[in-house]
Amino acid sequence: MTANPNRYGAEGGQTRSPLGESFHDVLAAAKTGAEWAWAALYRSLAGQLTGYLRSRGAADPEDLTSEAFLNIARKIHSFEGDENSFRSWVFVIAHRRLIDDRRAASRRPAQIGRLIDPKPEPVGGNVEAEAVERLVTNELLEAFENLTEGQRDVLGLRIIAALSLEETADVIGKSVGATKALQRRALESLREKIDSESVTQ
Amino acid sequence: MSAFDDYEYEMANKRLSDRDIERLLSGRATANLELNALAPLLQMLREQSIGGVSEGEVAAFAPVAAQAARSAISTVSKPVHEAAPASRVRFLRPRLATALTLVFLLSGLTGVAFAADGAAPGDALYGLDRALERIGIGNGAAAERIAEAQALFQEGLVSEAIAHAAGAIGESDDGNPGEAASDAADALLGAADAVTSTDEGKADAVRASVAEMLTWMAANASSEEPLTGSEFGEMVAGFAKGISGRANGEGNAGDQPEETNGQPEGVPRGGRPDNVPPGPPAGFPPRP
Numbered sequence: 001m002t003a004n005p006n007r008y009g010a011e012g013g014q015t016r017s018p019l020g021e022s023f024h025d026v027l028a029a030a031k032t033g034a035e036w037a038w039a040a041l042y043r044s045l046a047g048q049l050t051g052y053l054r055s056r057g058a059a060d061p062e063d064l065t066s067e068a069f070l071n072i073a074r075k076i077h078s079f080e081g082d083e084n085s086f087r088s089w090v091f092v093i094a095h096r097r098l099i100d101d102r103r104a105a106s107r108r109p110a111q112i113g114r115l116i117d118p119k120p121e122p123v124g125g126n127v128e129a130e131a132v133e134r135l136v137t138n139e140l141l142e143a144f145e146n147l148t149e150g151q152r153d154v155l156g157l158r159i160i161a162a163l164s165l166e167e168t169a170d171v172i173g174k175s176v177g178a179t180k181a182l183q184r185r186a187l188e189s190l191r192e193k194i195d196s197e198s199v200t201q
Numbered sequence: 202m203s204a205f206d207d208y209e210y211e212m213a214n215k216r217l218s219d220r221d222i223e224r225l226l227s228g229r230a231t232a233n234l235e236l237n238a239l240a241p242l243l244q245m246l247r248e249q250s251i252g253g254v255s256e257g258e259v260a261a262f263a264p265v266a267a268q269a270a271r272s273a274i275s276t277v278s279k280p281v282h283e284a285a286p287a288s289r290v291r292f293l294r295p296r297l298a299t300a301l302t303l304v305f306l307l308s309g310l311t312g313v314a315f316a317a318d319g320a321a322p323g324d325a326l327y328g329l330d331r332a333l334e335r336i337g338i339g340n341g342a343a344a345e346r347i348a349e350a351q352a353l354f355q356e357g358l359v360s361e362a363i364a365h366a367a368g369a370i371g372e373s374d375d376g377n378p379g380e381a382a383s384d385a386a387d388a389l390l391g392a393a394d395a396v397t398s399t400d401e402g403k404a405d406a407v408r409a410s411v412a413e414m415l416t417w418m419a420a421n422a423s424s425e426e427p428l429t430g431s432e433f434g435e436m437v438a439g440f441a442k443g444i445s446g447r448a449n450g451e452g453n454a455g456d457q458p459e460e461t462n463g464q465p466e467g468v469p470r471g472g473r474p475d476n477v478p479p480g481p482p483a484g485f486p487p488r489p
Contacts, residue, residue: 033271039263043254046262051250059368069262073269144246158226159243160250165223184217187225190242191217191235 018044023083031077042069045087049094052160056152058101068094088167091157095171143193151186154179344422351415359404359411363393363444366418370437381434388441395448406447414440 019026019040029037046065053061071093079089147155150172157168169179221231228244231237346369354362367389370382396407417436421427428436 030267030270031274033267033274035263035267038266038270039259042259042262042266046254046258047251050252055246055250066262069266070269073266074273076270077274144242155246156250159246162227180219183222183226187217187222187236187239190239 019083023086027076027079027086030073038073041072045090048161049090052091052156053094053098055156055160056098058098060101064094064097064101068097071097084164084167087161088163088170091161091163091167091171095153095157143190147186147189148182150174150182151189154182155186158183344419347415347418347422351419354408354411354415359408360393360396362415363389363396363411366415367393369418369422381431382437385434385437385441388438388445392441392444392448395445399448399450403447403450407444410440410444410447414444 022040026037026040030041046069049068050061050065053064058064068090072090075093079086081089144152144155153172154168157163157171158165161168163171165179165183166176168183169176172179174182217233217236221233221236224231225233225236225240225243228240228247230240347366350362350365350369353365367386370386370389396411399407414437417440421433421436427433
């Protein structure tokens with residue numbers, strides 16, 4: 001097969017299947033150790049993987065992403081499935097590395113990870129409206145930070161990794177029902193925060 | 202929770218249909234106005250968390266991963282995670298690491314390792330640098346972390362340099378740095394906080410203390426017989442105390458930095474071990 005290394009996964013980003021129909025060719029080539037295939041896989045997943053790990057407070061998300069990919073490279077010969085299954089498998093490996101990282105972090109100095117950075121001060125425009133918006137947004141971000149670990153895991157995987165409910169349940173090792181309950185509870189908490197904000201505005 | 206609250210909660214839950222939740226999480230509008238109010242926040246989470254992947258990163262990582270895949274095929278005849286007993290998986294890990302290392306040495310990929318080695322926090326190749334260190338390629342370990350801390354210091358990021366040095370202390374081969382080192386790391390993080398809130402008048406004294414500490418740590422890390430355990434922890438905690446003190450205006454803070462021979466406040470005189478070579482001269486080489 002003649003493959004153009006730059007064709008695949010150049011967009012990266014948020015779609016669930018950036019490689020599309022080419023995935024099976026990419027996977028087969030990656031198993032044989034083709035560099036262009038690994039470039040495609042890395043482009044298609046590294047951004048979301050690092051984003052998920054960062055959002056979950058990993059002390060060094062880029063480091064964990066590289067480690068996860070090295071693990072994936074070592075094990076890829078045993079993987080069979082489509083692109084969505086592959087994506088789910090990648091996040092299972094990364095999530096396990098994250099858990100290891102948290103265990104190690106409990107033995108070293110704490111590093112505080114934020115889900116999102118607070119909104120910066122407004123620089124022009126409608127200063128008053130922007131200030132109110134910033135206040136509300138930052139309050140909501142605080143609400144995010146106050147979710148439980150499990151709730152944040154689920155929202156991170158659903159929103160950043162764009163995994164389905166079933167795939168998310170697989171990654172965190174819980175039943176679909178339990179995962180759905182965590183998800184619902186997280187959204188409830190955020191919605192309650194919005195309600196209370198709208199009352200106090 | 203009262204019966205009324207229970208009823209309210211139940212009604213609220215009923216309004217959150219699975220369909221609405223799925224639409225919200227996939228970035229589409231829902232019929233539920235309250236859930237729609239969350240959409241901008243979730244979009245922000247999506248946009249801020251997912252970063253781009255530079256072609257530099259891709260170019261650095263692809264050959265490493267490709268080689269790892271080729272190496273794994275030749276090393277492992279059956280899937281590692283497929284019903285392999287835990288003891289066998291543990292046995293295979295060092296073999297895989299060894300195989301990977303040999304492959305790197307024999308295949309010219311050391312160029313990639315050297316390119317990544319020395320990457321500082323924030324650099325595109327830093328994650329790869331750390332991953333390679335874990336399989337034994339690159340300088341690795343505390344010495345490199347401290348060199349990175351010195352690089353941050355050279356860039357004027359004093360607080361970050363201290364925090365990075367604290368992270369270096371928290372690293373150890375067995376993943377358990379010990380109580381003394383953990384306490385010292387905590388003290389350093391406290392010093393990093395103090396530095397953040399100090400005023401410009403004390404900055405020179407603080408910088409001098411931090412420079413002295415990093416010099417000592419670098420020298421210790423490269424020593425053939427470095428201080429370890431409680432002795433090391435005591436030295437670092439003393440430096441941390443000195444930095445915090447100067448940042449908070451205690452002692453001679455704001456005046457001349459105390460003339461020391463690498464001896465921080467709180468550490469008995471004569472505590473510097475004979476086997477620790479003197480650090481690099483003032484001005485520090487930016488990178489080893």
